[in-house]
Amino acid sequence: MTNDQLPTNQAAAPDGYGKDGGADRPAIVIISRDPNARNRLVRELSRRYGMDYQVEVCDDPAGLEAHLRGLAGAGTPIAMVIGGVGELDPDGIDVLGTVRGIDPEAFRVAAVRWGEWETARPMFDAVSLGKIDHWVLRPEQVPDEEFNQSITQFLSEWRNQRAGGFEAVRIIGEQWSVRSQELRETFPRNGIPIGFYDANSERGQEMLSDFDPDQVDLPVVILRFGGEQPILFNPSNLEIAEAFGLTRPIPAEEVFDLAVVGSGPAGLAAAVYASSEGLRTVVIEREAVGGQAGTSSMIRNYPGFAQGVTGAKLAIEAFQQAWLFGSTFLFMRHVVGLSADSGCYQLQLSDGGVITARTVIIATGATYRRLGVPSLEALLGRGLFYGAGVSEAPAMRGRKVFVIGGANSAGQAAIHLAKWAAQVTVLVRADTLAATMSDYLIREITAAPNIDVRYQVQVVDATGTDHLESLVLEDRPSGHRQSVPADAVFALIGAQPRTDWLGDSVARDQLGFILTGPDLLGEGTGTDGTWSPDRQPMPHETSLPGVFAAGDVRQGSVKRVASAVGEGAVTIPLIHRRLDALAVAESAAGR
Numbered sequence: 001m002t003n004d005q006l007p008t009n010q011a012a013a014p015d016g017y018g019k020d021g022g023a024d025r026p027a028i029v030i031i032s033r034d035p036n037a038r039n040r041l042v043r044e045l046s047r048r049y050g051m052d053y054q055v056e057v058c059d060d061p062a063g064l065e066a067h068l069r070g071l072a073g074a075g076t077p078i079a080m081v082i083g084g085v086g087e088l089d090p091d092g093i094d095v096l097g098t099v100r101g102i103d104p105e106a107f108r109v110a111a112v113r114w115g116e117w118e119t120a121r122p123m124f125d126a127v128s129l130g131k132i133d134h135w136v137l138r139p140e141q142v143p144d145e146e147f148n149q150s151i152t153q154f155l156s157e158w159r160n161q162r163a164g165g166f167e168a169v170r171i172i173g174e175q176w177s178v179r180s181q182e183l184r185e186t187f188p189r190n191g192i193p194i195g196f197y198d199a200n201s202e203r204g205q206e207m208l209s210d211f212d213p214d215q216v217d218l219p220v221v222i223l224r225f226g227g228e229q230p231i232l233f234n235p236s237n238l239e240i241a242e243a244f245g246l247t248r249p250i251p252a253e254e255v256f257d258l259a260v261v262g263s264g265p266a267g268l269a270a271a272v273y274a275s276s277e278g279l280r281t282v283v284i285e286r287e288a289v290g291g292q293a294g295t296s297s298m299i300r301n302y303p304g305f306a307q308g309v310t311g312a313k314l315a316i317e318a319f320q321q322a323w324l325f326g327s328t329f330l331f332m333r334h335v336v337g338l339s340a341d342s343g344c345y346q347l348q349l350s351d352g353g354v355i356t357a358r359t360v361i362i363a364t365g366a367t368y369r370r371l372g373v374p375s376l377e378a379l380l381g382r383g384l385f386y387g388a389g390v391s392e393a394p395a396m397r398g399r400k401v402f403v404i405g406g407a408n409s410a411g412q413a414a415i416h417l418a419k420w421a422a423q424v425t426v427l428v429r430a431d432t433l434a435a436t437m438s439d440y441l442i443r444e445i446t447a448a449p450n451i452d453v454r455y456q457v458q459v460v461d462a463t464g465t466d467h468l469e470s471l472v473l474e475d476r477p478s479g480h481r482q483s484v485p486a487d488a489v490f491a492l493i494g495a496q497p498r499t500d501w502l503g504d505s506v507a508r509d510q511l512g513f514i515l516t517g518p519d520l521l522g523e524g525t526g527t528d529g530t531w532s533p534d535r536q537p538m539p540h541e542t543s544l545p546g547v548f549a550a551g552d553v554r555q556g557s558v559k560r561v562a563s564a565v566g567e568g569a570v571t572i573p574l575i576h577r578r579l580d581a582l583a584v585a586e587s588a589a590g591r
């Protein structure tokens with residue numbers, strides 16, 4: 001093994017690094033047997049990143065572990081290990097796969113040669129299974145801006161997931177308090193970098209000593225931007241939102257053209273299109289922008305992002321776009337009721353406020369039931385998937401896959417996955433599928449040579465560092481446990497729409513999903529008298545004229561980020577139609 005140190009590495013560390021800054025420059029480690037690949041990577045990475053990162057080179061995979069352990073031992077954070085794949089590095093993906101066991105935070109990036117299309121499929125599979133984080137085309141020219149753009153994005157993701165950078169907000173709280181954990185999740189999901197300090201740690205105690213002990217009520221939230229920089233003691237969500245100055249008081253007489261409830265992909269898309277087309281738009285969000293998508297560490301099937309995109313990034317960009325177009329956002333409060341008065345709708349808010357709007361889009365989404373097995377949840381996206389796994393399925397070629405659930409969605413997923421997987425095992429808690437799955441699916445599953453069903457069984461544990469390796473299954477009647485090798489688990493144990501707050505105001509199906517458009521005209525939908533023969537509900541319109549539903553909350557929705565975005569967008573022309581009709585009616589009435 002050689003450990004080539006490049007001239008740039010020997011340059012003096014810039015301010016904030018090295019001994020003065022207390023932190024070493026993070027390392028980017030290149031690993032390849034191919035001298036040509038190494039040279040290209042070294043040249044491009046050193047020129048562009050040499051000031052801020054140590055660029056290290058390793059030419060023998062057998063020596064990579066010792067090299068990385070050496071860096072870790074010296075206190076050097078490892079930002080990225082970038083490795084060759086191809087003729088001279090046939091085991092390149094497996095080599096990168098070993099990195100997680102040494103430094104779980106280091107990004108593993110495969111460098112692919114332009115034109116080697118046969119590597120595309122294994123690369124996609126490796127990303128889906130969590131063996132590598134990203135792939136990039138090797139630099140072919142100097143400078144190679146496309147290569148650098150990808151590397152900058154990876155390094156930015158790496159920095160975002162680490163503590164120690166810019167802290168817009170500091171939280172001092174108890175490590176395991178529910179409220180502290182809630183705040184630790186909510187701020188970053190809204191794109192706000194935080195630092196968390198355990199109140200029982202030396203540093204936490206030191207920070208708390210700055211305050212009057214009678215005043216301290218944990219968690220303490222310190223805002224570190226703007227002029228005033230307020231310090232909040234055990235604040236409510238509303239107090240935080242107000243301290244941020246993001247909200248503006250809304251006068252009681254203000255009437256919006258459109259109120260959007262929920263700022264997941266559907267709500268954000270609706271807000272972007274509505275405000276860009278001149279509609280006075282308000283968005284109310286109870287938690288964080290991005291909804292479910294915002295909790296996804298990597299969305300790989302959103303069109304236009306071949307490398308995938310983090311849910312948080314997609315959400316923050318869309319939020320900024322809507323905000324810049326003029327949408328008003330009300331965060332950290334939720335809508336608790338919907339009523340109609342004087343040709344407008346009123347939304348009652350959890351803080352006691354009321355929003356008035358001529359039209360409404362309900363985009364409150366759904367919540368997937370989670371398995372709640374901590375060791376397995378830790379492997380989300382690296383072997384554990386919620387949903388049917390349509391986009392992950394091709395990566396399951398030749399693998400051992402488990403589907404959890406006994407409903408039609410689980411049956412369809414099993415049949416779909418069986419096209420690629422070596423073996424699909426359906427795990428069901430009940431002792432039969434007959435009550436929950438359609439007969440045709442049961443017959444198809446029975447006929448499939450590579451699908452088996454295990455009844456009265458549940459997952460209680462899992463193992464895997466890099467990605468899922470095994471599951472522990474418990475036989476429910478006997479309590480007997482068995483460990484089985486597993487490459488992936490697809491959980492389809494139900495989704496619940498977030499519609500309780502609607503009471504009886506809007507027609508829904510038995511599961512609570514909102515009925516829209518032609519689906520409303522069926523028997524027993526509770527729409528009697530609302531719709532006349534000359535005015536049928538428009539697509540996406542609910543049982544209340546002028547109230548629309550978009551995204552996962554709508555019965556029959558596809559439950560994907562792109563479809564939620566699409567639904568949010570297509571409702572806007574319908575909102576225009578509704579507003580035009582209202583304007584005509586108002587002018588006819590001489591108002």
Ligand SMILES: Cc1cc2nc3c(=O)[nH]c(=O)nc-3n(C[C@H](O)[C@H](O)[C@H](O)COP(=O)(O)OP(=O)(O)OC[C@H]3O[C@@H](n4cnc5c(N)ncnc54)[C@H](O)[C@@H]3O)c2cc1C
Pocket residue numbers: 261262263264265266267284285286287288289290291292293294295296298299300301302333334335336363364365366367368386498501550551552553558559560561562564
């Ligand atoms: C972990 C995970 C990973 C996923 N990965 C993918 C993927 O890779 N690709 C893909 O296509 N799909 C993926 N999905 C599915 C996708 O995220 C959803 O289909 C999509 O987010 C639905 O968007 P939505 O706007 O309809 O609802 P949601 O995303 O559920 O957003 C609804 C929003 O409404 C807010 N809200 C709820 N009630 C109220 C109220 N009363 N008042 C105010 N606000 C309220 C919620 O806080 C939430 O922010 C994933 C889902 C999860 C959970």
